[in-house]
Amino acid sequence: MKLRTTTYAVVAVAGLLTAMPALAHEMFLKAKEYVVEPTSDQVVRLVNGTFDKSENSIGRDRMADVSIAANGRVASPPADAWYDDSNSSYLRYRTGESGTYVVGVSTRPSMIELSRDDFIAYLRHDGILDTLATFEDDSKLSEVRERYSKHVRTVVQVGEVRSADYSKPLGYPVEILLEQNPYDLTVGDELSFRVLFQGKPVANQIVRASHEGFHGHDASDHHANAYNLRTDADGRARFALTAKAVWYIALIHMEKVDDGEADYESNWATVTFRVK
Numbered sequence: 001m002k003l004r005t006t007t008y009a010v011v012a013v014a015g016l017l018t019a020m021p022a023l024a025h026e027m028f029l030k031a032k033e034y035v036v037e038p039t040s041d042q043v044v045r046l047v048n049g050t051f052d053k054s055e056n057s058i059g060r061d062r063m064a065d066v067s068i069a070a071n072g073r074v075a076s077p078p079a080d081a082w083y084d085d086s087n088s089s090y091l092r093y094r095t096g097e098s099g100t101y102v103v104g105v106s107t108r109p110s111m112i113e114l115s116r117d118d119f120i121a122y123l124r125h126d127g128i129l130d131t132l133a134t135f136e137d138d139s140k141l142s143e144v145r146e147r148y149s150k151h152v153r154t155v156v157q158v159g160e161v162r163s164a165d166y167s168k169p170l171g172y173p174v175e176i177l178l179e180q181n182p183y184d185l186t187v188g189d190e191l192s193f194r195v196l197f198q199g200k201p202v203a204n205q206i207v208r209a210s211h212e213g214f215h216g217h218d219a220s221d222h223h224a225n226a227y228n229l230r231t232d233a234d235g236r237a238r239f240a241l242t243a244k245a246v247w248y249i250a251l252i253h254m255e256k257v258d259d260g261e262a263d264y265e266s267n268w269a270t271v272t273f274r275v276k
Contacts (some may be wrong), residue, residue, distance in 0.1 A: 007148050018055075023183070026119050026150075026250060028152055030047055031044045031156050032044065034154075036159075037095070038096065039094070039095060039096065040086075048150070057086075058107070062109055062170060063106070064107060064108045068101060068104075069102040070095075070096060070101040070158070070163070070165055076163060077093055082264065091103065091105075097161075098158055099162070100158045101155070101165060105153075106152075106257050108170045109149045111173075112145075112146050112148065113143060114146065116142050116144065119141075119146075130204075130206070130254075131254045134256075144263050146264045147261065149266075150268040151221070156172060162181050162183060162210045166178050169196070173198060173267045174196065174251070176194075176251065179192040179236070180248075183275070185275060186241070189272055191234055192237070193236070193249060194234070195238050195253075197263070197267070201231075202235045207230070207249060207250070208227065210226040210248060211226060211248070212245045226239075243275070246272060247273055249271050250269070251268070253267045263267065
């Protein structure tokens with residue numbers, strides 16, 4: 001299924017973003033298998049670090065929500081469906097009827113305090129360039145308090161039947177919603193998606209997309225992404241699927257706040273899926 005290239009605008013981010021390094025402490029849900037049988041036992045892995053390497057497991061007390069959307073219904077697996085090893089957390093689940101499933105995890109907010117210089121370095125390293133520009137120009141803060149949370153999902157195809165759950169909102173603060181079922185697409189097709197914050201489209205949001213096995217590097221030998229994009233006025237962007245691989249889309253939505261507890265609030269989001 002090909003998309004007409006005139007449907008949505010996609011803006012590639014130029015300049016600094018062309019060689020933006022991968023984030024140091026992202027979170028991803030990665031399925032052990034992305035195309036599976038109905039009524040089968042499956043596992044997804046919660047990775048906290050980079051797409052390729054997890055640095056630590058996540059305690060259940062940090063999980064505000066765990067949901068599995070399938071066949072028009074949303075279920076919450078029990079806490080004892082999770083187990084950990086030295087660096088990751090794993091969710092066991094059993095598939096039911098054939099369909100396209102979404103597994104999602106949303107964490108509770110946490111706080112971090114950084115010096116001005118460390119906050120600037122973090123914004124620069126993680127490619128949060130809009131906040132970086134306004135902070136350097138306008139802020140006089142010497143210490144910065146940031147409240148952050150992470151909201152991740154993976155899309156799994158169960159059996160042959162395609163269902164619309166791949167685009168199901170889970171009610172997380174920020175969400176990346178695919179606009180085509182990735183299991184209907186092949187290499188050479190384009191995939192579009194929409195970014196929502198508090199249920200509303202986010203314009204001009206920086207978004208990255210890449211895939212397992214992509215080895216681009218910038219001039220400083222940092223990892224670079226396959227795509228660096230900005231959403232259009234309706235919160236949409238799109239890119240071509242160039243490889244048979246596990247793909248991810250990732251973003252950090254950051255806003256300045258003034259609530260007495262934090263100076264900035266960030267919501268991180270990722271989605272993973274496989275292209276065959």
